[in-house]
Amino acid sequence: MCEPATIAVLAGAAISAAGTAYTTSEQKKGVKRQVDARNDAAEAEIGRQEQFSKQAQESFADTLDATGADAEARRRAEAEARRTDNANNTISTAFDAPLSQSANPIVAATLNQKIGEKHAQTQNHNALKARQASFGDALFGGSQRINTGAQQLGLINGKSAGSARLLGLEQQAAGQQRGSSGIGDLLTGAGQVGLAAGTRV
Amino acid sequence: MCGPDVPEDRTAELAREAEEKRTGLIDQGAKSIDEQFAGFNDDFFNGARTAQLDAHSAQLADQYKAAQENTIFDLARRGQLESSSGAERLAELNSTHNQALGDISLQADNRANELRSQVEAQKAQLLTQNQSAADPALAKVNAQASAGTFNQPQEPSTLANVFGSFLNSGATALNSGKFDQQVANIGQRNPNQGGQNIPSSPSKVVS
Numbered sequence: 001m002c003e004p005a006t007i008a009v010l011a012g013a014a015i016s017a018a019g020t021a022y023t024t025s026e027q028k029k030g031v032k033r034q035v036d037a038r039n040d041a042a043e044a045e046i047g048r049q050e051q052f053s054k055q056a057q058e059s060f061a062d063t064l065d066a067t068g069a070d071a072e073a074r075r076r077a078e079a080e081a082r083r084t085d086n087a088n089n090t091i092s093t094a095f096d097a098p099l100s101q102s103a104n105p106i107v108a109a110t111l112n113q114k115i116g117e118k119h120a121q122t123q124n125h126n127a128l129k130a131r132q133a134s135f136g137d138a139l140f141g142g143s144q145r146i147n148t149g150a151q152q153l154g155l156i157n158g159k160s161a162g163s164a165r166l167l168g169l170e171q172q173a174a175g176q177q178r179g180s181s182g183i184g185d186l187l188t189g190a191g192q193v194g195l196a197a198g199t200r201v
Numbered sequence: 202m203c204g205p206d207v208p209e210d211r212t213a214e215l216a217r218e219a220e221e222k223r224t225g226l227i228d229q230g231a232k233s234i235d236e237q238f239a240g241f242n243d244d245f246f247n248g249a250r251t252a253q254l255d256a257h258s259a260q261l262a263d264q265y266k267a268a269q270e271n272t273i274f275d276l277a278r279r280g281q282l283e284s285s286s287g288a289e290r291l292a293e294l295n296s297t298h299n300q301a302l303g304d305i306s307l308q309a310d311n312r313a314n315e316l317r318s319q320v321e322a323q324k325a326q327l328l329t330q331n332q333s334a335a336d337p338a339l340a341k342v343n344a345q346a347s348a349g350t351f352n353q354p355q356e357p358s359t360l361a362n363v364f365g366s367f368l369n370s371g372a373t374a375l376n377s378g379k380f381d382q383q384v385a386n387i388g389q390r391n392p393n394q395g396g397q398n399i400p401s402s403p404s405k406v407v408s
Contacts, residue, residue: 041213083310087303090258095295098273103283110285114292122296126303133307140314144321151328155231158332159224166216173213 005198012194019187026184037174045167052160056153063149067142079137083130091126093119223335230331230340234324237344241320241351250313253358257305260360265298268364294367301363316351323347 065071095115099108272294273282281287327347331340362368 083307086310087306090254090302090306091299095291097291098277099283107283107285107288111288111291114288115295118292118296119299122299122303125300126307129303129307133310137310137314140318144317147321147325151325154329155227155332158227162220162223166213166220169216170213173210176210 008194008198010198012191012196012198014191015194016188016191019184019189019191021184022187023184026181034175038171041167041170041174045164045170048163049160052156052163056156056160059149059152059156063145066145066149072138072142075141076134076138079141080127080131080134083133083137084127087126087130088123091119091122226335226337227332229337230335231328233337233341234327234331234344237341237348238320238324240348241317246313246317249316250309253312254305254309256358257308257360258302261298261301261305261363264360264362264364265294268294268297268367272367294364297364297367305360320351323351 093115095111097108097111099111272290276282276287276290281290324347327340327344330343331337334340
């Protein structure tokens with residue numbers, strides 16, 4: 001029982017078994033490490049994509065706020081008021097009437113009255129033209145906001161796509177992680193050497 | 202255990218670094234473009250509006266002066282300067298002037314919008330190029346060149362003739378005078394002018 005050959009066989013078998021067990025354990029750990037690494041890479045990418053998504057949502061919400069019905073109505077009203085003021089501020093009832101001192105006062109009064117009437121008419125026309133143009137202004141302002149928002153979203157999407165493209169590569173790299181240190185293989189080999197030696201004796 | 206060490210595969214890591222660098226360069230390029238276009242603010246567009254308004258107002262003032270002189274001269278010649286119809290004509294002239302001023306203002310607003318649209322389109326194009334090129338130096342050069350085109354002096358537009366009917370009033374008045382004379386002559390025979398005796402009511406022709 002305690003002969004060297006028996007001891008060698010038993011020890012060899014035990015060492016070999018330990019080596020196999022170690023290798024199996026290492027393989028499991030290796031697989032777990034690969035899965036963890038892949039999961040980590042995916043989670044990190046998901047985190048980045050969530051950030052991009054949040055930025056995109058904020059940008060889009062800003063665009064919606066700036067182009068919604070209320071904003072458009074406000075912009076149109078502002079444009080109408082601004083254009084009306086601009087146009088009416090340029091006009092005047094002042095008129096250097098070429099009438100002589102002896103002119104009939106009724107003529108001068110008529111001239112002033114007609115100028116006043118036409119001034120009011122012009123003011124009214126200016127307001128109407130300003131209102132007409134204000135719709136274009138509101139749409140123009142809205143489309144500008146949309147374009148700016150689209151540029152912003154394009155930038156975010158570009159970053160998002162660039163980052164997402166790397167996930168496959170990172171997961172591939174995670175799968176290439178070494179699963180074994182070789183110790184188990186060494187033990188198995190040594191055990192088999194012991195077994196062979198004991199058997200031969 | 203033995204033999205050369207297998208080098209670590211750093212492809213993914215390097216790719217991630219490259220991507221972060223790329224996005225950083227894009228951000229830098231976008232910032233450069235923003236900086237180059239920072240001058241195109243409300244003040245710039247208001248300035249463009251005022252410039253067109255001033256140029257057209259000056260042209261209009263010249264036109265108005267000529268039309269006013271012509272109209273006054275014309276009315277005085279006809280002895281209508283201090284009459285109700287003369288007052289009507291002068292008020293019409295003043296109204297045409299005011300309407301033109303209002304229109305000039307609206308056109309100046311449109312011009313400012315047009316410029317704003319052009320600037321935005323250029324900027325959007327540069328931002329798109331920047332995303333592909335990811336080259337802040339190039340983005341800056343292009344933005345400088347692009348922004349520079351808007352700062353170059355532009356050919357001033359010429360105001361169309363607003364007071365055409367008032368400038369032509371002399372000829373109209375002359376024609377009008379002849380017409381009045383013809384009307385006055387109607388119904389009376391003037392042998393010296395070879396006029397015909399026009400009946401006050403149409404003749405009835407019986408065949």
